[in-house]
Amino acid sequence: MTNAAAVRPGRGRRPAADVRDAVLDAAGAMLLETGMRGFTFEKVAARAGVSKMTLYKWWPSPGALAFDAYFAATADELAFDDTHDIERDLIAQMQAFVAFLTSRDTAVIAELIGVAQTDSDLAAAFTDRYTLPRRALAVERLRKAQNAGQIRPDADLESIVDQLWGACYHRLMLPGRPLTPDLAETVVRNLLNGVGPS
């Protein structure tokens, strides 16, 4: 990747990494404000102060940019702690996740997932650029805990992801009960300790 895309006449060069960050910031903010409606290369380019050509060089579609930006927007907020105590770290992670979901207009996030169900290009971008990388980060932290003897050696780590994050998405997308902060601790304790008789 050269930084030729970042040359702007009369204003000198911006390093490519800076340009990319500016685009992701602008795209992430737009996405979390308004969802995919009106999310276009044109609007993102204007907001980031770059040319549309720059975006076309780096991203094959608005969906690909949107979910790269979504992943970037969550990266700091949803970073995985590693205090060597998986219960504590998972509770912190789920609290951050519930806070992330509920501190925004939750309808926007539900809608992002919703529109991905009826648009296969968007679904592929969402899976490749958000779901799979987030899942990999979660499994990586769980594997460390498993190696440290804090999770049973025979436990299937992928299904743990579904039973923690999936529980929160379930309340968001099929809202039979409200998504509240206390759910974070409850789902972690349920799953680590089991809900069967002790």
Next chain:
Amino acid sequence: MTNAAAVRPGRGRRPAADVRDAVLDAAGAMLLETGMRGFTFEKVAARAGVSKMTLYKWWPSPGALAFDAYFAATADELAFDDTHDIERDLIAQMQAFVAFLTSRDTAVIAELIGVAQTDSDLAAAFTDRYTLPRRALAVERLRKAQNAGQIRPDADLESIVDQLWGACYHRLMLPGRPLTPDLAETVVRNLLNGVGPS
């Protein structure tokens, strides 16, 4: 409710309950074939052999009819066993649920939930006529198990629902991993026994 709506000149009366069942059957089949696209009172009425007026009397909107029909379509297939063994019954239930999701065109079910995210009337109908009644049935079976000492007395039953069914929906809607039959047993055992060190 009188069965006046079921009077059809020249063809005699059909009992109201029969008419209602015929409508729910027709609507459920249509919904699972094509989703909400083209789901109209007109088409359901034609398929069920009733008048549109009959539908208007019983359902305030196509969404309300669609999700009553969806609930009715799942009622037999997803009935809760009670063999007095919650682990066995939950595994049977989750196997039936995964089979229900995957034996159809899964895109239709994901799409139903997807469109509910961007249509508030549809969302309300989905919650009232499907999500809440299904949740209540699950919690009822879990409560019996709790009373029988098969689930910890302090366990939050609502969150168990999210961690079982939500895990399956997570694979359907955010497909980082495929939704396969083995997930049914895995999620039940994970949650009942715990994934922490024994």
